[in-house]
Amino acid sequence: MDISKEVAALNPELVVLRRDFHQHPELGFEEFRTADRVTDYLKSCGLEPRRVAKTGVVSVIEGQEHGQVLLLRADMDALPIQEENDLSFRSVNPNKMHACGHDGHTAMLLVAAKILSQHRDQLRGKVVLVFQPNEENAGALPMIQDGLLENYPADACFGLHLWPSIPTGKMGITAGPVMAGMFQFVLQITGKGGHTGYPHQTVDPVLCAANIIQSLQMIQTREISVFEPTIIMIGRISGGTAGNIVPDSVTMEGTARYLHEDANNAGQNIQERIERLVVGICRAHRTDYSLTVESSSLAVVNDNKLVEIVRSAALQTVGDEKNIVRNVSTAGEDFSEFSSRIPGVFYFLGCGDGSEGTSFPHHHPRFNIDEAALKIGVEMHVRTALAYLHKGDDL
Numbered sequence: 550m551d552i553s554k555e556v557a558a559l560n561p562e563l564v565v566l567r568r569d570f571h572q573h574p575e576l577g578f579e580e581f582r583t584a585d586r587v588t589d590y591l592k593s594c595g596l597e598p599r600r601v602a603k604t605g606v607v608s609v610i611e612g613q614e615h616g617q618v619l620l621l622r623a624d625m626d627a628l629p630i631q632e633e634n635d636l637s638f639r640s641v642n643p644n645k646m647h648a649c650g651h652d653g654h655t656a657m658l659l660v661a662a663k664i665l666s667q668h669r670d671q672l673r674g675k676v677v678l679v680f681q682p683n684e685e686n687a688g689a690l691p692m693i694q695d696g697l698l699e700n701y702p703a704d705a706c707f708g709l710h711l712w713p714s715i716p717t718g719k720m721g722i723t724a725g726p727v728m729a730g731m732f733q734f735v736l737q738i739t740g741k742g743g744h745t746g747y748p749h750q751t752v753d754p755v756l757c758a759a760n761i762i763q764s765l766q767m768i769q770t771r772e773i774s775v776f777e778p779t780i781i782m783i784g785r786i787s788g789g790t791a792g793n794i795v796p797d798s799v800t801m802e803g804t805a806r807y808l809h810e811d812a813n814n815a816g817q818n819i820q821e822r823i824e825r826l827v828v829g830i831c832r833a834h835r836t837d838y839s840l841t842v843e844s845s846s847l848a849v850v851n852d853n854k855l856v857e858i859v860r861s862a863a864l865q866t867v868g869d870e871k872n873i874v875r876n877v878s879t880a881g882e883d884f885s886e887f888s889s890r891i892p893g894v895f896y897f898l899g900c901g902d903g904s905e906g907t908s909f910p911h912h913h914p915r916f917n918i919d920e921a922a923l924k925i926g927v928e929m930h931v932r933t934a935l936a937y938l939h940k941g942d943d944l
Contacts, residue, residue, distance in 0.1 A: 550671060553866075555664050556928045563660045563923050566590075568638040570652035574627030574645040577683025580604040583625045583655065587680050590659050594666045596678075602691040606680040607701060610665050612672025612938065619937050620677040620703035620891070621930055622884060623658035624651045624684035633914040648916040650711035650900070653923055655680060657709075661930035674938045677701045679887075687844050689886035698890060705855055706893035707933050708884045709926055712876065713907050715899030717919045720863050720929075721876025722896045724856045729780075729806035730816050730848035731881035736761070736827065737839040742797040751795040755788065757834035758799040761827060762786075765803075768822050778808040779819065780879055806879050808848060816845060847885040852892040858940060859894045862932035866925060880911070898926050 575583055584604045591598040591608045598608040604625070632639050632646040640646045662678050679697070682688045715721055738761070740752035762783050769779040781803065788799035805823070809815035824840055831838045863873050876897045884895050900922035901907045909915045 550668055552664070552928055552931050556660070556924050556931070559660050559663065559927070560924050563656055563927060564920050566656035566659060567653050567920065567923060570625075570655055571647045572638045572641055574640050574642055574647045574652070575625075576629060576645060577626040577686050577688055578603050580625045580682050584680070584682075587625070587655065587659065591662060591678070594663045596662065596666060601697050602682065602688065602695045604682040605688070605692050605695075605697075607697060608662070608678045609701065610662065610669060610672065610676040610678065612674050613670050614673040616672075616674025616938055617705070618675045618677060618703045619934055620679055620701070620706040620887065621658060621661070621934065622679040622681055622706060622708045622887060623654040624681045624688070625655050626651060626683050626685055626688065628685060628912060630912070630914050634917055636917070646914065646916075648913060649685070649911045650916075650918055651684065653711050653900070653918055653926070654709070657923055657926035658930060660927045661934075664927070664931050665934055671935065672938055676934050676938070677703050684883055687846060687883050689883040693886055693890070703891055705852075705937060706884075706887045706891055707855075707859065707930075707937070708887075708893070708895045709898050709929060710882070710895070711900040711918050711922060711926070712897040713901040713910065713916070713918065715874065715876060715897055716901050716903065717899050717922045718867055718925070719872045719874055719899040720867065720896055721874050721899070722856060722860050722863055722894075723875050723877055724851050724853045726808040726810060726848045726850050727877050727895055728849040728882040728885070729808050729879045730846060730885065731804055731806040732816055732820065732845035733802070733804050733843040734823070735841045735843055736801045736803070737798055738801075738831065739798045739837045739839075740795075740835070743795045745793045745795055748795060752835050753795050754799040754836055755796065757831060757836045758786065758788070758801060760830050760834065762801070764826055764830060765823065768819070768826065772822060777815070778879065780804075780806045781819070781823065806881065808877060808879065810850060816847065846881050846883045847889050849882050849885045849888055849895045851888075851894045855892055855894045855937070858936050859896055859933055862929060862936050865932055866928045898922055898929070
């Protein structure tokens, strides 16, 4: 089996798939067209895909020999962004855009599925293909709650992400924490409104909120070790109707992110520290508060032994140790819902070619990728699957 040759032969098909998904982006749990395209393609490969969690798609490639089970995951959703790229395949859906590379993720796993399904006789075990909806707003957990891991139990999981800050031909593969655990929170401070000319007759929630925003920084710089990176940020503040009116309340929305080995306890620990600080400041300002955690995900922590399998496959794919770099991110990624339940590896696929066209970051209206990276991703899916299924019993 000449993997590189087979991937190269399917590269035109791969690019067409990616461009089709890019041109027709759909938001989380609205990926109906995308799911239909994925389903039809998998059926053409002789597979039997099924829907999970509304728009998610799952299918299994059965090897001829008994062995381990590997889960390969790709996400499918787009973002609520108006695309500004001048491309022949730019988004036709207003205010929707694949600005995070999920179009490429879906296309790469589909083509890898075609190659793996054509070589079932070389598989010792099974490959579970998971096409996940709504990654941007936590779609993995609904799939799990819908029975994904019960109906398709796996021994390990691999995922990848296109990464424009890494040049095409290189990959970021790192053991331990690689993407931040995070939670989003809403904090409402309630006081007593009134006239700004008579502030002594009010209980000012604005001043209280300002104190909280500044004091939150104390948690990440004075209470948590620099070797356990933590970021607490307020991204939105709302309150009041006019400059000469003290409002009754102020609402703040923010995120906390952390890259800790102990991903299960770190988030709860940070929540408790935030609330402790809020209680003290609100008491000092005579205000009340309501603190709600809106959504959360754990840190992605890569399994040390599985990282070696992925690195070995990467060396076969990109040919040189210097093309494998260390990369971690403080962005969130709900692949952690899989990797916190079964051992896993999440790695980064370089897709920047040095030109302005691929220099924009994720979630930017001009985000784009070097399509030469796509065939590297397909080859990685195939090589990591074959390597794990032949070594998994020993791990």
